Amino acid sequence: MKKLKLICGLCVLESEDLAIEVAGRIIEEIKPISDKVDFTFKGSFDKANRSSFDSYRGPGLEKGLEILEKVKKTYKVPTLTDIHLPEQCDPVASVVDVLQVPAFLCRQTDLVVSAAQACKKYDRLLNVKKGQFLSPEEAKNIVKKVDGFLPISSLMLTERGTSFGYNNLVVDMSSFSIMKSFGVSVIHDATHCVQRPGGLGKSTGGKREQIEVLARAAIAAGADGLFMETHPTPDKALSDPATCLDLKKVGEVVSQMVKIKEVVDEFN
Secondary structure, eight states, X not given: OOOEEEEEEEEEOOOHHHHHHHHHHHHHHTGGGXXXXXXXEEEESOOTXXXXXXXXXXXXXXXXXXXXXXXXHHHOOOEEEXXXXXXXXXXXXXXXXXXXXXXXXXXXXXXXXXXXXXXXXXXXXEEEEOOTTOOTGGGHHHHHHHTTTSOGGXXXXXXXXXXXXXXXXXXXXXXXXXXXXXXXXXXXXXXXXXXXXXXXXXXXXEOXXXXXXXXXXXXHTTXXXXXXXXXXXXXGOSSXXXXXXXXXXXXXXXXXXXXXXXXXXXXX
């Protein structure tokens, strides 16, 4: 069985102490299956696309990179963070192992190309989230933009659901096989896909109870891994409290996905 890719951590970096705590606890949660999981710690230094002007955005680029570097050195694990502007790509790639293009920015050609170039320069990986407004077939245009600047083997596409009317997302399970046909790894965003975007008026709501069932379906449909945001006290998280997975459930959820992936891999 190929290892399950696991991108897991905080929605937004709140403090260095919390990042260190969460990374350490994730490692402990998945310790019994660590030989079957390829873990990357995730934390955003800026959440630029918040619903409200008053929402917490993060510690900023400089402090955020310091925190991620501390996590990386403490636990010897790769790290991932979002970039929002072309000029952020080089400094972020000099520290972080995986650059992530947020879903709303996946069609921003200058950003995608700059991220690919920075990843090539520093031998990093690139994860692009498929926008809520794109079909899986259209995601091939992302691959074409990256190709020539970065080996496609260093690119991941993440499915985070598609807008379905107002304040709702659905996951098309055929998306995984369609996007994998482009020659890239495909990740299921287990926590963002259960959002109710803008559902609370000034903030995003969500259906946390649907995280596990949709994750099971996604791995069964061929997803190579999971993206999950977690928090020790989800309802107190400074970003996406309605959809963060409780930290103490990470091991249980990931163990389920490993078992499902083992079965799926038998047929491939």
